[in-house]
Amino acid sequence: MLSGFGAQLAEHIPRLRRYARALTGERSAADDLVQDALERACNKRHLWRRDSDLRAWLLSIMHNVFVNQLRGRRPPPVLSLAGEGEQAWAGFASESTSELATHSTPADRLTIRDLDAALARLPDEQREVLLLVALEQLSYEETAKTLGIPIGTVMSRLSRARERLRVLMAGGGSAPAATTLRVVR
Amino acid sequence: MSKPALTEAELHAYVDGAMPDARRAEVEAYLAAAPDEAARVHAYEVQNTTLRRLFDPLLDEAVPERLRLPLHERRRFSLAPYAAAAAWLALGTLIGWQLGSSEQMAAASKLDLARRAAIAHAVYVLEVRHPVEVGADQEAHLVNWLSKRLATPLQVPQLREFGYALVGGRLLPGDSGPVAQFMYQDDKGQRLTLYIRRNGDDAQETAFRFSNEGKVGVFYWLDGQRGYALSGEIDKAALLAVANAVYRQLNP
Numbered sequence: 286m287l288s289g290f291g292a293q294l295a296e297h298i299p300r301l302r303r304y305a306r307a308l309t310g311e312r313s314a315a316d317d318l319v320q321d322a323l324e325r326a327c328n329k330r331h332l333w334r335r336d337s338d339l340r341a342w343l344l345s346i347m348h349n350v351f352v353n354q355l356r357g358r359r360p361p362p363v364l365s366l367a368g369e370g371e372q373a374w375a376g377f378a379s380e381s382t383s384e385l386a387t388h389s390t391p392a393d394r395l396t397i398r399d400l401d402a403a404l405a406r407l408p409d410e411q412r413e414v415l416l417l418v419a420l421e422q423l424s425y426e427e428t429a430k431t432l433g434i435p436i437g438t439v440m441s442r443l444s445r446a447r448e449r450l451r452v453l454m455a456g457g458g459s460a461p462a463a464t465t466l467r468v469v470r
Numbered sequence: 471m472s473k474p475a476l477t478e479a480e481l482h483a484y485v486d487g488a489m490p491d492a493r494r495a496e497v498e499a500y501l502a503a504a505p506d507e508a509a510r511v512h513a514y515e516v517q518n519t520t521l522r523r524l525f526d527p528l529l530d531e532a533v534p535e536r537l538r539l540p541l542h543e544r545r546r547f548s549l550a551p552y553a554a555a556a557a558w559l560a561l562g563t564l565i566g567w568q569l570g571s572s573e574q575m576a577a578a579s580k581l582d583l584a585r586r587a588a589i590a591h592a593v594y595v596l597e598v599r600h601p602v603e604v605g606a607d608q609e610a611h612l613v614n615w616l617s618k619r620l621a622t623p624l625q626v627p628q629l630r631e632f633g634y635a636l637v638g639g640r641l642l643p644g645d646s647g648p649v650a651q652f653m654y655q656d657d658k659g660q661r662l663t664l665y666i667r668r669n670g671d672d673a674q675e676t677a678f679r680f681s682n683e684g685k686v687g688v689f690y691w692l693d694g695q696r697g698y699a700l701s702g703e704i705d706k707a708a709l710l711a712v713a714n715a716v717y718r719q720l721n722p
Contacts, residue, residue: 295533295538298533298537299528299529299530299531299533300529302528302531302533302537303525303526303528303529304525306525306528307521307524307525316534316536316537319537320536320537323537331599331600396516396520397520397523397524400517400520400521400524401524404521415517415521416521418482418486419486419517419518419521419522420521420522420525422486424488425483425488440478440479440482443482444478444482447482447485447510447513447514447517448510450517451510451513451514451517454513454517
């Protein structure tokens with residue numbers, strides 16, 4: 286049995302998992318992230334105002350956990366493949382595409398795989414903004430609040446993320462080498 | 471041609487459906503005559519739908535056991551409990567000072583059962599909105615949870631004959647592990663707390679002892695694996711009567 290807060294929290298877990306998976310690109314890392322965020326939410330439940338949006342609050346907690354984890358885990362900037370702040374995550378795309386989107390046609394799967402691979406190559410801060418807007422469908426204001434950044438920054442990151450994805454999915458552009466060069470940790 | 475050209479922010483608002491209808495119509499007219507920007511819009515819209523198709527299957531997946539609430543098992547070593555313990559110690563020192571009992575002030579690290587119980591009492595009886603972590607409406611869960619954390623079966627005594635109803639309980643850090651606190655309240659708002667910790671393996675039993683911790687009176691005793699302390703700001707005789715009832719219910 287769950288208390289009222291726990292029951293409300295539980296409703297959001299599937300969506301948090303979806304976002305975490307898209308963000309980290311890897312199943313167990315995503316669930317680690319969700320678990321850490323849930324633990325923090327439970328510990329800080331007194332900070333949540335009952336009349337406010339629980340989901341937005343949870344997403345902002347998850348963002349903080351994500352940023353803190355990256356700080357601890359981010360590999361040294363050995364290779365900059367395609368631009369400042371970008372990193373290649375070894376194995377990022379292969380796992381999620383093989384498990385997800387199983388109901389799609391082969392042509393769809395190609396697009397999906399392209400997108401997943403391209404997503405992995407976005408800088409973290411651009412990927413976060415894009416996923417909050419496009420996947421979580423937060424408004425720009427909510428996205429800015431969740432990430433604690435000005436709305437102008439949301440718009441510029443969104444713009445850069447989408448354009449980079451478009452170029453990557455068009456099969457070339459600025460970072461063709463990234464498919465063969467990988468940072469091995 | 472529409473009035474102002476499309477700004478970058480507007481292009482995204484259009485893609486995300488975050489644009490007023492009137493402007494939307496203007497933008498559509500504009501895009502019809504701007505193939506490059508129309509191509510970008512289309513590509514971004516495809517990104518949106520593809521992202522959802524890629525990740526939406528996650529929503530239908532069963533949530534793994536370790537993400538089910540409440541989250542008990544800690545997956546890996548964490549400093550959090552130690553930080554909490556340190557904060558607790560600091561708080562204890564502060565409140566110990568406020569409770570005004572001079573001889574124990576110097577040794578915050580040697581807080582005994584009664585003193586720790588009195589501190590926990592003083593901290594949480596003041597809480598209006600969050601006196602407990604788990605309310606009495608979830609009593610079964612509360613008992614299971616705290617029993618699991620203390621690794622010893624707990625019971626919640628019923629004190630209705632004294633006019634006290636269970637409010638709920640919470641988990642606290644003790645000096646050697648987790649501690650449970652149950653809170654009771656009468657219809658005038660007077661609160662009692664029962665503080666239960668797990669003793670070491672050298673099981674022992676003691677008689678009731680009474681300790682006056684500032685305004686808080688505490689009856690405490692050891693009973694095998696568990697140490698109990700009943701705290702309240704009520705008359706000593708009245709508190710003793712409740713303590714006796716607690717003891718009887720736990721040792722039928």
